[in-house]
Amino acid sequence: MVNRSDVHYFGAGPAPLPTAVLEKASQVLLNYKEKGVGLCEISHRSPEANEILADTKQAITTLLDIPDDYEILFLQSGGTGEFSATVYNLVSIWVEKKRAKIAEEVGDDQAEVLKRLRQVVAEELKLDYLVTGSWSLKASQEATRLIGAKHVNVALDARKANDGKFGVISAEDQWSLTPRASGGGPAFVYFCDNETVDGVEFPAFPKSLEGDDAPLVCADMSSNFISRKVDVRKYAVIFGGAQKNVGNTGIAIVILRKSLLPPSSKGASPDLLRELNLPVGPIVLDYPTIAKNNSLYNTLPIFDVWIAGQVMAGLVDAYGAKRIGGQEEISNEKSRLIYDTLDKYSNVYRVVPDKTVRSRMNICFRVHGGDADKEKAFLAGAEKKGLLGLKGHRSVGGIRASNYNAVSLEGAKLLVAYMEDFAKSA
Structure with a gap:
């Protein structure tokens, strides 16, 4: 059995969620605030629902x-x-x-x-x-x-x-x-x-x-x-x-x-x-x-709404006075690591958008100019490393690493290490 901790998911949406939020969600689905009913069962007009809306x-x-x-x-x-x-x-x-x-x-x-x-x-x-x-x-x-x-x-x-x-x-x-x-x-x-x-x-x-x-x-x-x-x-x-x-x-x-x-x-x-x-x-x-x-x-x-509120409350707790600026620093660092590696091995990887408008969230690139077999090999190798969700959108193909907030810095570094190894062996 593959455990959640064994993989890093780069899917573009539905996207990864913080494990701590999902663990708490599994509890409140069964019994919300010790009321004997789950969160999906409470009235949307109840005081509890209004509290969730206000908190979010x-x-x-x-x-x-x-x-x-x-x-x-x-x-x-x-x-x-x-x-x-x-x-x-x-x-x-x-x-x-x-x-x-x-x-x-x-x-x-x-x-x-x-x-x-x-x-x-x-x-x-x-x-x-x-x-x-x-x-x-x-x-x-x-x-x-x-x-x-x-x-x-x-x-x-x-x-x-x-x-x-x-x-x-x-x-x-x-x-x-x-x-x-x-x-x-x-x-x-x-x-x-x-x-x-x-x-x-x-x-x-x-x-x-x-x-x-x-x-x-x-x-x-x-x-x-x-x-x-x-x-x-x-x-x-x-x-x-x-x-x-x-x-x-x-x-x-x-x-x-x-x-x-x-x-x-x-x-x-x-x-x-x-x-x-x-x-x-x-x-x-x-x-x-x-x-x-x-x-x-x-x-x-x-x-x-509760899930979204929990995700955002977690960021408030994590970054304090920095607010969203704290998450911005992490997002920028993760994207920098990945783009630097793609540019370093430009003989193997080609970033799709122009450098002036590269997304920090959805990093789209091709392997060996879009060679179908090479890209399949890249995806297969990544999956063996527990790096999932990297296939590009069906309308454009290629590779897409979605660098959302729930993707950890460790996950980005593991992807970079794999990209390095693949480029050197290609």
């Missing part, structure tokens, strides 16, 4: 230093569901702001308001997408499916600068963002901070999205969540599926400006959206509804 919110707030004017939501849609949720919620807010402005100008003439609003939507509604990998591409495709191609502006398609493949992020002066002059601009700008499949990570927040007239920014941080410092104030919406770096499969975490919620802001009515041929989102993806009900509008999987 506090842990993430402490780690990322989330300001008081932000709300934290838990949804069951995963990161993919948020591709849709961002469109539903933020387009609705954009439309309502435009309607209110027109109504100020024309008064109570509802027919005229609707006429002008139709024109504004047709001519001005744009969603900007920075497509740097497979997941941001899927997000842009979902937006196109929901509201139509004419409203979706792919301001950056990274493949155009890299022979049709992902692996670079073009300079910002080459992006075609929707102009923000004279009160215009997109309903939001969307980017994926770390592309799990393609191993591309934004090295920093884009400068072109900063400033007093900055648009609403939505960022998918599924696979680099709680791995480095984040200036939350620069974002309108941050979301991530838990299963890559925070917990197990089942929830998405959303960090949202409260100014996008009632009473500060509201979206267009469903009737108005239908009049404008724009989609009305399902209630389970409606941010105001989820926020109003403390993420408990429908039955939330409290066990999944």
Whole structure:
């Protein structure tokens, strides 16, 4: 029998979890707080469930230093569901702001308001997408499916600068963002901070999205969540599926400006959206509804929230005043060790993305230029060493070492030692 301590798992998601959290989970699944029932059996509306929600919110707030004017939501849609949720919620807010402005100008003439609003939507509604990998591409495709191609502006398609493949992020002066002059601009700008499949990570927040007239920014941080410092104030919406770096499969975490919620802001009515041929989102993806009900509008999987809370509380305890900066140091060190080895043996290994945008979380490379037999040999040898989950995504192949928080420094060093041995014997 293979023991958990015998292996180091580099899978991209579902990803490894801290052993201590899983050991505690095995206990609370049977008997939570000596109540005689397991954590999966308690009511999501019980005091215990509300306590878990509060503790998990506090842990993430402490780690990322989330300001008081932000709300934290838990949804069951995963990161993919948020591709849709961002469109539903933020387009609705954009439309309502435009309607209110027109109504100020024309008064109570509802027919005229609707006429002008139709024109504004047709001519001005744009969603900007920075497509740097497979997941941001899927997000842009979902937006196109929901509201139509004419409203979706792919301001950056990274493949155009890299022979049709992902692996670079073009300079910002080459992006075609929707102009923000004279009160215009997109309903939001969307980017994926770390592309799990393609191993591309934004090295920093884009400068072109900063400033007093900055648009609403939505960022998918599924696979680099709680791995480095984040200036939350620069974002309108941050979301991530838990299963890559925070917990197990089942929830998405959303960090949202409260100014996008009632009473500060509201979206267009469903009737108005239908009049404008724009989609009305399902209630389970409606941010105001989820926020109003403390993420408990429908039955939330409290066990999944508990796991995420335990993972993040462990980081709070481990790093203290450093907060997420402590984990960032470890993440950077692990990725440095692996990339240094790949570069050292460049005759054997080739890192897929450009050096300027290499992901610290998902390290994608090829062996002997992508030789199928050599890569199979690499994976087989790694498995014999207890180094698992290294096969690249099915859409791109190759090797992928996902360097998530639960991968220990020891595990990274063992992978490096194996890579050294393989390169020398190849």
